Amino acid sequence: MKAYEVQQFGIDNLASVNREEPSPKPDEVLIKFHAASLNHRDFMVVSGTSNPRMKLPAVPFSDGAGEITAVGEGVTKWNAGDRVMPIFAQGWFDGESSDEKRRTSLGAGAQWDGVLREFGTFSQESVVRIPEHLNYEEAATLPCAALTAWNALTVSGRLKAGETVVTLGTGGVSIFALQFAKLSGARVIITSSSNEKLEHAKQLGADETINYKTREDWDNAVLELTGKAGADHVVEVGGSGTLAKSLNAVRIGGHIAMIGALSGPGQFNPIHVFMKAIRLQGVFTGSRHMFEEMNRAISIAKLRPVIDRTFMFDKAVDALRYMESGSHFGKIVVKIGE
Numbered sequence: 001m002k003a004y005e006v007q008q009f010g011i012d013n014l015a016s017v018n019r020e021e022p023s024p025k026p027d028e029v030l031i032k033f034h035a036a037s038l039n040h041r042d043f044m045v046v047s048g049t050s051n052p053r054m055k056l057p058a059v060p061f062s063d064g065a066g067e068i069t070a071v072g073e074g075v076t077k078w079n080a081g082d083r084v085m086p087i088f089a090q091g092w093f094d095g096e097s098s099d100e101k102r103r104t105s106l107g108a109g110a111q112w113d114g115v116l117r118e119f120g121t122f123s124q125e126s127v128v129r130i131p132e133h134l135n136y137e138e139a140a141t142l143p144c145a146a147l148t149a150w151n152a153l154t155v156s157g158r159l160k161a162g163e164t165v166v167t168l169g170t171g172g173v174s175i176f177a178l179q180f181a182k183l184s185g186a187r188v189i190i191t192s193s194s195n196e197k198l199e200h201a202k203q204l205g206a207d208e209t210i211n212y213k214t215r216e217d218w219d220n221a222v223l224e225l226t227g228k229a230g231a232d233h234v235v236e237v238g239g240s241g242t243l244a245k246s247l248n249a250v251r252i253g254g255h256i257a258m259i260g261a262l263s264g265p266g267q268f269n270p271i272h273v274f275m276k277a278i279r280l281q282g283v284f285t286g287s288r289h290m291f292e293e294m295n296r297a298i299s300i301a302k303l304r305p306v307i308d309r310t311f312m313f314d315k316a317v318d319a320l321r322y323m324e325s326g327s328h329f330g331k332i333v334v335k336i337g338e
């Protein structure tokens with residue numbers, strides 16, 4: 001089968017290889033992948049900025065979707081032909097995360113090969129069904145980005161209709177956050193460096209938009225839009241460079257879901273955290289249980305993930321370059337197979 005391996009770091013070093021097609025052991029299913037999607041983390045894994053001591057060679061990318069083509073002895077949950085996605089952390093089914101569960105994340109080392117390959121075997125417990133109305137490319141966007149946004153808003157945030165959510169930028173996690181927030185009846189304020197992307201966000205239901213390049217004090221813009229009160233939730237993907245402004249933009253007693261570190265260095269004043277009694281909550285993807293809950297909501301709402309561009313399998317390096325350019329809105333997908 002065809003696969004990609006990180007043998008040495010660097011996007012241009014991503015190696016196209018032939019590997020033996022795996023066969024399922026007892027309690028495993030064999031998945032023929034049709035699509036994979038990119039997360040910022042995949043870019044870091046391939047370029048070596050995620051973990052320079054990562055065990056190589058390793059198949060990158062955590063998020064894929066495909067069909068089961070064979071099942072091992074003792075598999076009771078699945079049949080050939082079922083459409084599934086492997087879960088991000090293969091050992092995290094329920095409850096809180098742990099070191100042990102976190103270490104089972106796909107696509108970041110040789111121990112848990114990722115999905116940028118034609119076939120893979122997975123425990124029957126570590127895959128979930130694709131919502132019926134989604135095709136493989138759409139489904140491939142769910143395991144990390146969508147689940148993280150879902151966890152941030154509905155689990156960590158306990159989001160209620162009528163609340164105000166601020167999402168930073170228009171990448172994969174942020175656009176899912178916009179979609180889930182609108183699904184829950186929330187008001188969404190979204191920021192971006194591009195007016196064109198902000199226009200696109202409006203078409204997806206964003207109530208207010210702020211260009212964080214032309215309005216550098218976007219936190220004050222949020223205060224203006226909320227009658228000085230501040231937002232109920234901020235989906236924080238910027239990290240050090242945006243946190244001080246997120247702390248200013250959130251209301252007293254509000255919630256900031258700490259998810260990413262896309263921005264450059266910066267400083268924040270801890271006094272704001274306690275004087276405003278802000279709930280600053282780190283969010284790490286989510287469990288299989290959360291994934292299944294999210295899929296139920298996606299199915300009922302017939303929600304469709306936003307795919308910016310799809311690359312063919314032999315153009316995976318171009319897909320990574322496109323992510324590096326930051327031109328995308330929502331998700332980037334790689335089609336696998338015919």
Ligand SMILES: NC(=O)c1ccc[n+]([C@@H]2O[C@H](COP(=O)([O-])OP(=O)(O)OC[C@H]3O[C@@H](n4cnc5c(N)ncnc54)[C@H](OP(=O)(O)O)[C@@H]3O)[C@@H](O)[C@H]2O)c1
Nearest residue numbers: 040148169170171172173192193260261262263283284285
């Ligand atoms: N904790 C977790 O479990 C988890 C899960 C998934 C992702 N993450 C992290 O979350 C972050 C987002 O991941 P992703 O895959 O959604 O990334 P992505 O799709 O690559 O998002 C890129 C977009 O982020 C926006 N952005 C960049 N710098 C920004 C800044 N200073 N202020 C506001 N927006 C900014 C830009 O939007 P515009 O072009 O519109 O300006 C950019 O296009 C990454 O740091 C990733 O590692 C964490």
